[in-house]
Amino acid sequence: MEADRVLVVHAVSRASLEEMAAAAAEAARGRIGGGECFAVRTTRRGRHGFTSVDVNVVVGDAVRRATGACVNLGSPDKVVAVEIIQDLALISIYPGSMEWRKMRGKHPVLPLLSRVAVVQMPYLGPLDACRNMGVRIGREVQNFEVRELVVAPTGLVEARQLAEFLQGVFEGVESRFEVQRKSYHRRARRVPVYLQDLHQLVRDRRGEPIIVMEPEGEHISRVADRLWELFRGSRRVNVLVGSREGIPLGVYRYADLVVDIAPGITLSTDYAAASALVAIATVLYERSSQLEEGGGGG
Structure with missing residues (x-):
């Protein structure tokens, strides 16, 4: 024993x-x-x-x-x-x-992540898969307490599949929020969820930083300086994440950055947003202590 x-x-x-x-x-x-x-x-x-x-x-x-x-x-x-x-x-x-202390000599990354709007293309297909994928994605975005989650389909989608995905997202957000609310020594914030066509969202937010997470981009370590400039100067940074189909190529021309975080690896839909957030927090960690939660420029 x-x-x-x-x-x-x-x-x-x-x-x-x-x-x-x-x-x-x-x-x-x-x-x-x-x-x-x-x-x-x-x-x-x-x-x-x-x-x-x-x-x-x-x-x-x-x-x-x-x-x-x-x-x-x-x-x-x-x-x-x-x-x-x-x-x-x-x-x-x-x-x-x-005791091992989690925060000794470290600063929290929440002020950085609280600027991120995760723009997630919905997972569509078999209804049970849509629901399960939505739950996982909802938990992940709530885990990081990002500014918001925008579910962004493109074109015509099958309504029942989208509804199942959204219900899963709500379930995932709520389940993780309840855990945070009971266990954190600070007040947890429930991530708001929105729905908007991807192309319309890109048009509406052209004045804000738009980062596309796709394998065609530069590795995130090579664009860390530019990434920092986008976060430092903006209250909201839009991080676009694909699903079974990637972000449409036509969106790339509106992006401030196209970023790859794991060259040679295809990330599953339920891990893509979380992987992107971890990568961003890692490469910007040393500089992120300069940020105030929700602060920044326009």
């Missing part, structure tokens, strides 16, 4: 909010100083009439009142770990330095 980590248990109680709060407060006295900051991390196994967030709030308030310490979820001096197994709660207090 192998253990990922072993924690010393400083208190045990029944798995009720009141008893866990009292036990944690007692354990924290003498282990967390008034000049320190702390965070509560809760893991639940079993069915309970409360959530992990409920435990974090109640236990955190009890520890704060007992010690005079402040709460710091991102970089705490001490961590109060609450492990709930069915009707039993185990409480451990350990140094915050034991």
Whole structure:
């Protein structure tokens, strides 16, 4: 048997909010100083009439009142770990330095991605495939919390197939948003979804940056400087992503950039938008700290 980590248990109680709060407060006295900051991390196994967030709030308030310490979820001096197994709660207090911190020495890429309008051609075909593809794409764009998703068909499309795709997109966006809303320590933003013919959208947004993600373009690393100029000077950057059929060649002449992110590899429709966003965030990361969320020029 192998253990990922072993924690010393400083208190045990029944798995009720009141008893866990009292036990944690007692354990924290003498282990967390008034000049320190702390965070509560809760893991639940079993069915309970409360959530992990409920435990974090109640236990955190009890520890704060007992010690005079402040709460710091991102970089705490001490961590109060609450492990709930069915009707039993185990409480451990350990140094915050034991945690791997996701954001140490890094800045978030959200201000960069919040400028991106993903313009996605719909996946059309068998109805179940349309629905499943829509769900995956919806989850991906919500995962990155982009400015907006525009579903952009070209010409005449089969309405039922498009409807299934759109329903899948809504389902994917909502399911991922609910996860973010419950787990993030900041307010998550639901990505709005729009529908517009691709050619009309390109005409309407000719004054804005338009980036086509297709294999005919330059590799993204070679156009990083130009890409940065487009993001730095604009509130909205339109990133066009194809589907079973690529972006029509006639659209290329309106594009500020045609970009390839994986030469020699054909990306599946459900991964194309996510791959493009990861590539953009990667090549512009060092410069993106200069951006403010939603800022920029016209």
